[in-house]
Amino acid sequence: MAEPVLEVDDLHVEFRTEEGTVKAVDGIGYRIAKGEVLAILGESGSGKTVHARAIMRILDSPPAHITAGQAKLHEVDVLALDEADMRAVRGAKIAMLFQDPHSALDPVFTIGGQLVELLRTRRGFSKHEAKTMSTELLSRVGIASPEERMKAHPHELSGGIAQRVMVAMAIALEPEVLLADEPTSSLDVTVQAQVLDLLGSVVAENDMAMVLITHNLAVAVGLADRIAVMYAGRMAELGPAKDVYASPIHPYTAGLLRAIPDIDVREERLPGIKGTPPNMLRLPSGCPFHPRCPLADEHCVEEMPPFEEVVPGRWTACWHWTEVTR
Amino acid sequence: MSRRYLVRRLLLLIPVLLGVMLLVFSMVFLSPGDPITRLAGNKPLPASTVASIKASYHLDQPFVVQFLYYLKGVTHGDFGQTFTGRSVSDIVRERFPVTLRLAAGAFAVEIVLGLTLAIVAAMKRRTWIDSTILVTTLILWTIPTLVLAFVLQYIFGIKLHWFPVAGVTDGWMSYVLPCLTIGVLSAASLGRLGRSAILDNMTGEHIRAANARGLPRRRVIGRHVLKNSLVPIVTIFGLDLAYLMAGAVLTETIFNLPGLGNALVVGIRTQNGPLVVGLVMLSSIFIVFSILVVDLMCARIDPRISYE
Amino acid sequence: MSRPTSTVEGAAGLVDEVEQPTATLWSDVWRKLKKDNQFRVAVVMIAIFMGMAIAPQLFFTKGLDPAQCHLEDTLQSPSRAHWFGTDLLGCDYYTRVVYGTRTSMEVGLIVASATMVIALTLGGAAGYFGGATDMTISRIADIFFCVPTLLGSILLLSLFNTGGVAIVALVLVFFGWPDMTRLVRSTVISGKRRGYVRSAETLGASGNRVLRRHVLPNGIAPVLVFTAYIVGGAVAGEASLTFLGVGLRLPAISWGLQIQIAQTRFSAAPYLLFFPSLFLCLFIGAFVLLGESIRDALDVKLADG
Secondary structure, eight states: OOOEEEEEEEEEEEEEETTEEEEEEEEEEEEEETTOEEEEEOOTTSSHHHHHHHHHTOSOTTTEEEEEEEEEETTEEGGGSOHHHHHHHBTTTEEEEOSOHHHHSOTTSOHHHHHHHHHHHHHOOOHHHHHHHHHHHHHHTTOSSHHHHHTOOGGGSOHHHHHHHHHHHHHTTOOSEEEEESTTTTSOHHHHHHHHHHHHHHHHHHTOEEEEEESOHHHHHHHOSEEEEEETTEEEEEEEHHHHHHSOSSHHHHHHHHTSOOTTSOOSSOOOOSSOOOOTTSOOSSSTTGGGOTTOOHHHHHSOOOOEEEETTEEEOOTTGGGOOO | OOHHHHHHHHHHHHHHHHHHHHHHHHHHHTSSSOHHHHHHTTOOOOHHHHHHHHHHTTTTSOHHHHHHHHHHHHHTTOOOBOTTSOBHHHHHHHHHHHHHHHHHHHHHHHHHHHHHHHHHHHHTTTSHHHHHHHHHHHHHHHSOHHHHHHHHIIIIIIISOOSOSSSSTTTTHHHHHHHHHHHHHHHHHHHHHHHHHHHHHHTSHHHHHHHHTTOOHHHIIIIIIHHHHHHHHHHHHHHHHHHHHHHHHHHHHHTTOOSHHHHHHHHHHTTOHHHHHHHHHHHHHHHHHHHHHHHHHHHHHOTTTTOO | OOOOOSSHHHHTTOOOSOOOOOTTHHHHHHHHHHHOHHHHHHHHHHHHHHHHHHOGGGGOOTTOOTTOBOGGGTTOOOOSSSTTOBOTTSBBHHHHHHHHHHHHHHHHHHHHHHHHHHIIIIIHHHHHHOHHHHHHHHHHHHHHHTSOHHHHHHHHHHHSOOOOHHHHHHHHHHHHHHHHHHHHHHHHHHHHTSHHHHHHHHTTOOHHHHIIIIIHHHHHHHHHHHHHHHHHHHHHHHHHHHHHTSSOOTTSOOHHHHHHHHHTTTTTOTHHHHHHHHHHHHHHHHHHHHHHHHHHHHHTTSTTO
């Protein structure tokens, strides 16, 4: 690929709790270039959100600890920066979108106030300049009558509008990378599409790199150039979106794809992935997916498959990737 | 805050205020037995006094009428006549400044000490500073005002001679120990509750989002965390008021300050019923209004409260 | 806003508000409590005070007897013979202070149980049934709430010249009930929003039954904590009222009374004030510790700790 904007390498994040230590992120890595959308797909507990917060360094520590790895923004490892430098990076170079806009926005301040605050403290604009810019930003994300909306408090806004406001705040400082953590999961289905479109155009206009974290396959396929699938803190598969969708090379991905009901086919039961999500405190030996995997054998129980590039541009962590069918 | 909320809240004031006054009034005049003996205790009263009580409280009328006359009096600032011939309002006017100074001092101690403890403990959580503050405030919390007053009086007044133990003759120095008594105890509770309010807020998603935007730490804490924590803190102040009054009664008695609390106790000792009733009525009315002010302030701070 | 819990998702701030208390909640809490030092200390202290209240004689060594008063022994400082010294009438002070425990324990228990009954009934009804029931109960609670407990109690007690533990206790309840009632009400309301109430209702349980068997048991946690604090508050209240002259009167034995009598001899014989005050603080402290330890044990389980 062209020179990557963000390069994550062998990231490990642990949570030390009373009940034991959990490896929420167990050695993942990827690269993302300007203008590219990488979707990270996984269920809750897969480590996808944790990894994003680790990169932004906003995890509560304790109990979370980044035990190894690098996250290089161009050539600078943000995980190694001191707090002051990291604060300069946040928002301005790497920005984050949160799942629930009503929790992420401060309820006691107006949205205009929060936008203006951001522009004034980070860019030194005057109050007047900041206000004008804020109104422009709100227009850019498709909010009608922005001057009125500026005076509103978050709880007065619908989910869709509130999330657009969050997008406005995320792009306000013109970052290079956007980590979008389940940006549409708490929205109505009809609104989801609109917000996703907005994200798509914002990313294209500003030539940003976006890491789109989601548990929804349709969302991933709709917007992403490449898809990464995470399971139990590790990466299962990574590749171009179309290829991953058409011919997955990891049984977990295949299971996810099979679970999508086909509107043309009548089925008695929805095929799910058998078994239950892994207990992160007591992971199975070898490949963590083996208890639920139709292709598992002794090798899978004994040895953890490495995550490697088995075909140019396509990575997987499975001993039997060649046998995977949709 | 929305107009509707303001109006609704003010309208709510009226039944509550009436209800409170009715409650206090009923305690004296509705219970079985003769209200005069209740007011006067065992003291024998001259016939003229008995007659004047009957007249001023309209005791020959049905209860509802009695209450309405009383209400009418209150709106004119008349809380009745005491057995010593003075009106309750006169006594209040005379003694009010002392209690006001005591209250102001205690409040100042509470705010300064309490907020500092809350903020420091929250910011330094999991360190020994936090644990020390938690333990100290817990110990203070268990000490009743009654005991602390004597402890301070003994250590700083009698033994160390730093502050006077009685009377108001030494200017502001006379107020130090009593204000500390009340203030330190409410600071302990404000410290604890404030700390948990701040901690709850510090771990909220909106704070994480504010950090993710790269806002300076000072701003995140000084503005976002603080304003969000303000509602529970302001509420605590409002509720503390009742505690303040009880504290005033005890400290004024122990430190011999000529304030309203002291007047109440004197009223009991001399079996001066109307004085006691008047003071309790006044305090309750004051609390009703304070709660209103607190509610309105909270609605102003957090617009979600008044949102329909 | 949820506090980080010990789970992975909670620590990353991912946990949503809805926490479903499970059947194992109480056994987990009990396990935690047993290990907690605060709890152990509190239980030991309360046990000792209970002993002093029920059978004070157990705490008297040979020779100490509250009835044995010799005027010539008046106002002796603490010594080997009289651990807490002697009081005005030459009675052994230690025994009298120990005897005072009974009064406080009675007041505390009466206030706590009466308040709990009222709060659970009224608060539960207001929270669960909502509507007119809620409005009426809440308004009445608001009205009582505006009369400060100490002042209202002073008024009521001074008007009715009888003393007696039960009366003082009930007067304290008369003004103190709104606080816990509100707590129960809001616990019930937030409990209603959780799944288990709706499930029970869908299965056909009647309102009362749901209230009694589902909502209340799950909401009882903060109530227990509050009850512990109420005992402390009631005892302090009784002591203050008695001190001011409107609570218990002689020949009752109460720490408040002892403090009142000691007041005039403060500088000459400070021990007269010290010992009942100490017992008072320790008594209140034991219950506050109990409340705190229960709260800590529940804190992690309920995300709104």
